Amino acid sequence: MDKLIIILILMVSGIVRGQGNFYDGMNKGMELWKTGQTEEASAIFERIAAAEKESWLPNYYVAMVNTTSAFKEKDFNQLNKYLTRAQSALDKELAKHPNNAELLVLQAMVHTAWIAYDPMSYGASLSGKVSQLYARAEQLSPENPRVVLGKAQFEMGSAQFFGTDLSPICTKLERSIDLFDNFSPESSFHPNWGKNQALESLSNCK
Amino acid sequence: MKHIIISGFLFLNLFSYLHAQNIISGVVGDTRGNPVFGANVYLHGTYDGATTLEDGSFIFSSSQTGTVALVVSYLSYREYRREGTPNEFVNINITLREDLNSLDAVVISAGTFNAGEKARVSVLKPLDIVTTAGSAGDIIAALQTLPGTQNVGESGRLFVRGGDAGETQTFVDGLRVPQPYTASVQNLPSRGRFSPFLFSGISFSTGGYSAEYGDALSSVLLLETRDRVEEEKTEISLMSVGISLGHIEKWDKRSLNINTSYINLAPYQVLVPENLDWNKAYESLAGEAIYRQEFKNGLWKVYTAFDAAEFDFNRENIDTALSQNVKLKNKNFYLNTSYRGTIWNNWQLFTGISQGHSENLTSLDERNIENQENAFHFKANLGKRISNGVRLVGGIDYFRTGFEEVYSAAPSPISTSGFNLQQFAAFAEADVLFSRNLAAKVGLRYSYYDEMEEAGISPRISAAYRINENAQLSAAMGKFVQSPGQDYLKFTSDICTEEASHFILNFQYQKERRLLRAEIFQKDYSNLIKFETGSPGFNNNGSAYARGLDLFWRDDKTIKNLEYWFSYSFIDTKRDYRDYREKVTPYFVAPHSASLVTKYWVQAWRSQMGFSYNYSAGRPFNDPNTTQFMSGRTKDFNNLSFNWAYLLSSQKILYFSVSNVLGHKNIFGYEYAGTRDLNGNFRSRAITPTADRFFFVGFFWTLSDNKASNQLENL
Numbered sequence: 032m033d034k035l036i037i038i039l040i041l042m043v044s045g046i047v048r049g050q051g052n053f054y055d056g057m058n059k060g061m062e063l064w065k066t067g068q069t070e071e072a073s074a075i076f077e078r079i080a081a082a083e084k085e086s087w088l089p090n091y092y093v094a095m096v097n098t099t100s101a102f103k104e105k106d107f108n109q110l111n112k113y114l115t116r117a118q119s120a121l122d123k124e125l126a127k128h129p130n131n132a133e134l135l136v137l138q139a140m141v142h143t144a145w146i147a148y149d150p151m152s153y154g155a156s157l158s159g160k161v162s163q164l165y166a167r168a169e170q171l172s173p174e175n176p177r178v179v180l181g182k183a184q185f186e187m188g189s190a191q192f193f194g195t196d197l198s199p200i201c202t203k204l205e206r207s208i209d210l211f212d213n214f215s216p217e218s219s220f221h222p223n224w225g226k227n228q229a230l231e232s233l234s235n236c237k
Numbered sequence: 238m239k240h241i242i243i244s245g246f247l248f249l250n251l252f253s254y255l256h257a258q259n260i261i262s263g264v265v266g267d268t269r270g271n272p273v274f275g276a277n278v279y280l281h282g283t284y285d286g287a288t289t290l291e292d293g294s295f296i297f298s299s300s301q302t303g304t305v306a307l308v309v310s311y312l313s314y315r316e317y318r319r320e321g322t323p324n325e326f327v328n329i330n331i332t333l334r335e336d337l338n339s340l341d342a343v344v345i346s347a348g349t350f351n352a353g354e355k356a357r358v359s360v361l362k363p364l365d366i367v368t369t370a371g372s373a374g375d376i377i378a379a380l381q382t383l384p385g386t387q388n389v390g391e392s393g394r395l396f397v398r399g400g401d402a403g404e405t406q407t408f409v410d411g412l413r414v415p416q417p418y419t420a421s422v423q424n425l426p427s428r429g430r431f432s433p434f435l436f437s438g439i440s441f442s443t444g445g446y447s448a449e450y451g452d453a454l455s456s457v458l459l460l461e462t463r464d465r466v467e468e469e470k471t472e473i474s475l476m477s478v479g480i481s482l483g484h485i486e487k488w489d490k491r492s493l494n495i496n497t498s499y500i501n502l503a504p505y506q507v508l509v510p511e512n513l514d515w516n517k518a519y520e521s522l523a524g525e526a527i528y529r530q531e532f533k534n535g536l537w538k539v540y541t542a543f544d545a546a547e548f549d550f551n552r553e554n555i556d557t558a559l560s561q562n563v564k565l566k567n568k569n570f571y572l573n574t575s576y577r578g579t580i581w582n583n584w585q586l587f588t589g590i591s592q593g594h595s596e597n598l599t600s601l602d603e604r605n606i607e608n609q610e611n612a613f614h615f616k617a618n619l620g621k622r623i624s625n626g627v628r629l630v631g632g633i634d635y636f637r638t639g640f641e642e643v644y645s646a647a648p649s650p651i652s653t654s655g656f657n658l659q660q661f662a663a664f665a666e667a668d669v670l671f672s673r674n675l676a677a678k679v680g681l682r683y684s685y686y687d688e689m690e691e692a693g694i695s696p697r698i699s700a701a702y703r704i705n706e707n708a709q710l711s712a713a714m715g716k717f718v719q720s721p722g723q724d725y726l727k728f729t730s731d732i733c734t735e736e737a738s739h740f741i742l743n744f745q746y747q748k749e750r751r752l753l754r755a756e757i758f759q760k761d762y763s764n765l766i767k768f769e770t771g772s773p774g775f776n777n778n779g780s781a782y783a784r785g786l787d788l789f790w791r792d793d794k795t796i797k798n799l800e801y802w803f804s805y806s807f808i809d810t811k812r813d814y815r816d817y818r819e820k821v822t823p824y825f826v827a828p829h830s831a832s833l834v835t836k837y838w839v840q841a842w843r844s845q846m847g848f849s850y851n852y853s854a855g856r857p858f859n860d861p862n863t864t865q866f867m868s869g870r871t872k873d874f875n876n877l878s879f880n881w882a883y884l885l886s887s888q889k890i891l892y893f894s895v896s897n898v899l900g901h902k903n904i905f906g907y908e909y910a911g912t913r914d915l916n917g918n919f920r921s922r923a924i925t926p927t928a929d930r931f932f933f934v935g936f937f938w939t940l941s942d943n944k945a946s947n948q949l950e951n952l
């Protein structure tokens with residue numbers, strides 16, 4: 032009996048320490064990312080991912096950090112490095128959580144980064160995949176503001192390209208902003224970004 | 238020095254708030270002793286770690302005790318792992334080994350052009366085949382803008398580096414396509430049979446190809462169908478030459494594509510008369526289907542195509558001065574099914590069969606030629622990566638071709654000819670990556686032809702060396718054999734295979750979205766088939782050589798929204814084969830060819846516009862009025878084509894193209910009468926295109942849930 036209590040106490044304290052560790056580690060990563068030290072941030076998230084197999088968040092941020100960098104990159108080798116890293120982190124988590132809408136949105140963003148770099152090479156093969164990913168994410172999680180935003184932004188890109196009417200897309204962007212206002216993430220590390228992007232996209236609508 | 242300062246600084250910093258912690262430090266380098274910058278160094282299962290600095294050094298602290306694993310990971314290197322106690326990890330030197338299978342390893346490029354999604358260095362992009370002005374959606378026509386090919390307008394087939402069109406073999410998903418071109422008659426060009434949008438990858442080899450492919454003397458064209466489709470859609474096309482309808486249905490693990498088309502050139506010819514006197518314009522009905530099914534460890538595909546075509550016209554007969562009636566009816570069926578998957582212990586298995594059936598009825602006035610070809614191919618390959626840098630693959634091929642021809646010209650008796658050729662081959666090949674900068678491929682192919690009772694071994698070797706991140710050198714050489722064509726085999730089995738050897742040296746430079754390729758080659762032929770005019774005997778006494786230089790430059794970067802490529806080929810070749818009197822440059826070879834292909838996107842007009850310009854120097858022809866054999870030269874060939882794709886809306890496209898905008902009067906060669914006229918001369922007639930210009934207008938409409946999808950990729 033005593034033994035069991037001791038084991039329990041050890042387990043609980045272990046978990047608590049583990050959680051504290053996770054919190055500190057993730058915070059450290061976020062901070063490095065915010066201050067522009069993307070390589071270091073990516074490396075920290077990778078380390079956390081290797082230690083915390085149950086959480087999809089560290090790999091989500093590995094992918095997120097690298098995809099964000101890729102959108103700003105013009106050099107192919109560098110872009111390829113970022114997106115390869117993002118893709119391999121996403122592959123690991125999508126294999127475990129194929130129905131996670133946040134991961135699907137991020138996968139769509141990885142493809143979009145390739146299309147943005149060279150539409151002639153990647154547009155034909157990847158744009159179908161992107162719309163499929165948003166369609167699936169919408170089915171799984173229709174109220175997720177990032178799903179609504181991502182889908183609207185992708186449609187906006189093609190609508191601008193084809194010169195079609197933007198107003199239905201603007202309505203969707205407005206809806207995403209409402210959803211952002213009412214969104215509460217599960218934890219402080221769960222994805223909670225996008226409102227600023229939505230506001231910025233909406234300003235292009237008018 | 239910098240290293241010491243940074244380390245010292247970090248030390249002080251760390252010591253100010255750390256106690257009872259272990260300091261872990263060291264330097265990470267690669268096998269050549271260069272520092273690795275940005276590697277992730279950490280203790281496995283903890284958050285303790287650091288990234289390496291520019292000099293490869295790292296330092297961090299950990300309160301871990303006992304046995305831990307130090308891990309170093311970095312893209313394109315194999316993960317490093319070492320077990321030990323934290324205090325062992327002080328000032329350690331770590332060497333990372335390259336992951337030889339990573340993306341930036343050297344790829345052998347001698348002789349090969351890769352296009353499509355899977356290629357690392359793409360010469361053509363998926364859309365290029367269909368948006369190249371003048372190609373009109375024909376894969377073969379688009380490939381003719383690449384160096385190493387000859388523009389032989391009266392044929393429409395692929396002639397590569399001094400080789401005849403019959404020296405190129407086409408494979409779909411690794412399996413041979415016995416009849417890759419639409420049926421035609423002499424001097425009327427044929428097209429490739431396949432719609433380009435079915436393929437996700439195209440690899441066109443102008444020589445030096447892998448031992449996996451045999452019975453081709455000059456070149457192989459490898460087409461890979463898509464492994465999966467992304468969405469369901471229906472596509473409707475209305476064209477000035479016909480209509481087509483396509484549909485894609487998708488389930489969880491399965492998908493089905495169906496395409497049908499009906500082409501009839503009659504209405505077009507009413508509007509734009511041609512140089513030919515048509516009784517019945519070209520008409521065809523075609524359908525194709527692809528079924529794919531995914532299994533846990535593999536993918537099964539079935540591709541099948543059917544088409545029936547006919548035409549009838551009258552042409553001037555140089556010998557009789559009367560017109561000759563030419564009729565053709567063709568039926569063609571092709572089936573290809575393959576399975577690719579992993580078995581046992583990571584062995585990769587590929588196996589498949591293809592069957593091609595073709596029936597032709599050609600009538601020239603009262604003479605009827607009716608033939609049938611049945612060609613079967615079975616193939617099985619087994620491959621395995623046996624270590625980081627070595628992959629072995631081996632396999633077998635079995636080909637069977639049955640051909641039968643009936644010739645009737647009343648009142649003469651009916652004559653039949655034909656053959657049944659079986660061929661067995663086996664190959665083994667090793668891909669070796671010595672480092673990320675040096676790779677080689679070594680293979681052997683054994684083949685046995687039963688009709689000729691002939692066996693032989695063909696060695697092939699190629700290698701590539703990466704000079705730096707952007708430049709590489711490759712070389713390839715090998716021996717290639719091919720069975721003689723049906724024109725000879727139907728008469729005799731008393732001949733043996735034709736042979737060629739290739740030597741290729743290639744330089745490739747690629748940076749951002751620019752690519753330069755330069756290649757020199759030497760090709761020697763032996764055992765080519767020869768015969769004497771009017772005598773029934775065939776022999777293998779022919780020979781030939783070809784040597785030259787190919788240049789390719791592609792630039793998608795310099796001018797915004799403009800993509801262009803430029804190709805130039807120089808070739809010096811002489812050939813003694815068929816009934817040639819001596820070794821001369823054959824009729825299908827122009828010493829200089831060049832093409833410039835441009836595509837420009839105009840956002841304001843939602844349009845892509847393109848120009849292609851093709852040039853070839855004059856080709857040889859034989860003028861029997863002179864004593865010198867093949868001494869004639871046609872004038873230079875020029876063709877400027879233009880196309881315009883306009884996006885009416887995201888799913889509706891209007892497409893317009895015109896070939897030979899400037900209306901050059903091109904001449905492919907000359908035909909001569911068999912007998913002298915009253916003045917003692919052989920009369921001649923120029924072989925010209927059926928029309929000076931060809932106009933195409935099409936409307937393409939896609940119906941799908943995804944409103945951004947359209948048929949631009951099909952044009």
